[in-house]
Amino acid sequence: MESIVDVDYLVVGAGAMGMAFVDALTAHADVSVAVVDRRHGPGGHWLDAYGFVRLHQASAFYGVASTLLGGGRVQSEGPERGLHERARAAEVTEYYARVLAHLVRTGRVVFHGRTEYLGDRRFVSLLSGRRFHAPRARVVDARYLSPDIPLLTPPPFAVEDGAQVVAVNELVRIAQAPAHYVIVGAGKTATDTCVWLLHNGVSPDAITWVRPRDPWLLNRAVVQPDPAVFLGMAADTMAAAAESTSADDVFLRMEEAGIMLRFDTAVTPTMAKTPTLATWELELARTIEDVVRLGHLRAVTPTRLVLDDGEVRVPGGTLVVHCAAEGLKYPGLRPIWSAEAITPQPVRVGFPCFGAALTGYVEATRDDDAEKNRVCQPSPYSDTPGDWATMQVIGGDASLALTRDPDLREWANTTRLNPSRIPEDRADDPAVVAARSRLKEWIAPGRARLAEYAARA
Numbered sequence: 001m002e003s004i005v006d007v008d009y010l011v012v013g014a015g016a017m018g019m020a021f022v023d024a025l026t027a028h029a030d031v032s033v034a035v036v037d038r039r040h041g042p043g044g045h046w047l048d049a050y051g052f053v054r055l056h057q058a059s060a061f062y063g064v065a066s067t068l069l070g071g072g073r074v075q076s077e078g079p080e081r082g083l084h085e086r087a088r089a090a091e092v093t094e095y096y097a098r099v100l101a102h103l104v105r106t107g108r109v110v111f112h113g114r115t116e117y118l119g120d121r122r123f124v125s126l127l128s129g130r131r132f133h134a135p136r137a138r139v140v141d142a143r144y145l146s147p148d149i150p151l152l153t154p155p156p157f158a159v160e161d162g163a164q165v166v167a168v169n170e171l172v173r174i175a176q177a178p179a180h181y182v183i184v185g186a187g188k189t190a191t192d193t194c195v196w197l198l199h200n201g202v203s204p205d206a207i208t209w210v211r212p213r214d215p216w217l218l219n220r221a222v223v224q225p226d227p228a229v230f231l232g233m234a235a236d237t238m239a240a241a242a243e244s245t246s247a248d249d250v251f252l253r254m255e256e257a258g259i260m261l262r263f264d265t266a267v268t269p270t271m272a273k274t275p276t277l278a279t280w281e282l283e284l285a286r287t288i289e290d291v292v293r294l295g296h297l298r299a300v301t302p303t304r305l306v307l308d309d310g311e312v313r314v315p316g317g318t319l320v321v322h323c324a325a326e327g328l329k330y331p332g333l334r335p336i337w338s339a340e341a342i343t344p345q346p347v348r349v350g351f352p353c354f355g356a357a358l359t360g361y362v363e364a365t366r367d368d369d370a371e372k373n374r375v376c377q378p379s380p381y382s383d384t385p386g387d388w389a390t391m392q393v394i395g396g397d398a399s400l401a402l403t404r405d406p407d408l409r410e411w412a413n414t415t416r417l418n419p420s421r422i423p424e425d426r427a428d429d430p431a432v433v434a435a436r437s438r439l440k441e442w443i444a445p446g447r448a449r450l451a452e453y454a455a456r457a
Helices: 016-028 044-048 089-105 168-173 189-197 227-240 247-256 280-285 350-366 369-373 385-403 406-413 429-454
Strands: 002-004 011-012 033-036 109-112 115-119 122-125 131-135 137-139 164-167 180-184 207-210 218-219 296-299 306-307 309-315 319-321
Touching: 002 168, 011 016, 016 033, 016 350, 044 089, 109 218, 164 168, 168 189, 168 319, 180 189, 180 306, 189 207, 189 280, 207 306, 227 247, 227 385, 227 429, 247 385, 247 429, 350 369, 369 385, 385 406, 385 429
Parallel strands: 002 131, 011 033, 011 137, 033 109, 164 319, 180 207, 180 319
Antiparallel strands: 115 122, 122 131, 296 306, 306 309
C-alpha cells in the first residue's frame, strides 16, 4: 500500500545542493516540494563529519541564498585574524535545521528523513516501512555529486590482524596516545587531521603522512567575500595563465602571485582539487618531515605499510588514520535539465551552493528546458592541473551565459553565495574598480591559453 504525496517536485538529497535548490525555487515560485534523505535531517555529509572539521571556505559562500550562514563576521583574533569566519560542523548542521524549519513552515515543503529513494518517484521510510509515491512530481537528483567520506567508506587498503586502523572521526574519541600516527590521504581531510594533531601538541616526529600525490591548495586569504580581493585573485589568475607555458606553469606562476600553496616547494603537485588553506596551516603541515610518496597504500600490518612502490616500517602500536575516501566525485557533466531529472551541479567554478541556488532560480523563472540549459551550464570539478584548465574554460563559458540575461545577472549580483558579486556600495570603490579593470585586461588572453591546455588534457 502506497501513500500518495501530491507535490510538484521530489528532491532526492537534503545536502548542500538540495537545500540550496529548494530554497531558491520556493522563494521565486509558488510550488510544493517533498525532500527525501537517508539521513535523519538536512545537511548531508555534515551530519557525519569528523569533530574538528570546519568549512574550508568563508561561511558566506556556503548554504542557501535566503539565509546567511554565520554573521558575515571578519575574525578578530587567532591565526586567521582578518579573514572571514568559517563555520564548524555543529554550526552548519544547526543552520540547515533552521533553514528546513523555515521551509516547512511555509506549508509548501515536506521533509521525509531516514527515507530511501527507490526510483520512479517512489520512496520508503527506513523507520516505519511506509511506502510513498509522488506520481506527478518532477525529480531533482541532488545526490549526483555527493562526496564519499571516511566514516562511511571502508579503507581502500587491506588491514591485517593486529593493525590499528580508524576512520578520522574516531580521533576525537581515542583514550590513549598511540606510539605513532600514520595519516593516509593527500586531500583536505588528511591535511585537517595533521594540522589538528599538531595544534593539539602531537610532535611532528610522531606523524607519518602517506601522500600518494601532492596537492595544490588555494591560499584562503585570496578567496574572501570582498570583491576587491576575489576579483583581484581572478585577475592575477588570468595574468598567470596568459603568460604561462603549460598547465603546471600556470600553478607555479599563481604560487608566485600568492594564490596557490604547496607543502613542498621541491615537489610539483599533480593534484589540483584546490581546497583552501591558510598559511598558518601550511606552516604547521610542513613540520611533518616523514612524508611517504610511494603510491597508494595497499595493506597495513602491525609494523609495516605496503604501498604501490615499496614498504615502510612503523613502530608497534601505530594508529593508522583513514582519510582516503574519494571525496569529490567525477561522474562527468550532464545537462542539468533532462527528461529524467533535474541534476544540480556547480555552475560558477568551485562554488556548488551558488550553482544549485541558481538552478533553483532558473527552474522557478523559466518554462523551457532547453532555455534553462542554455543559461545554466554545468561546470566540472578538477583533479589535475589539466583538468583545472578545462574547469576554468567551461566555468568561464557558464558564467558568461548567465550574465547575458538581465534577471540572472541581477539575481547573481544580489546573492551572497556568488563570490564575484559586487554590492552596490562597493561598485565605485577604487580597489574594486582597479581589480575589475585588471581582470578585463587579462581575461581574454588568459582564457585563450587555458583553452589550449584544456584541449591537451
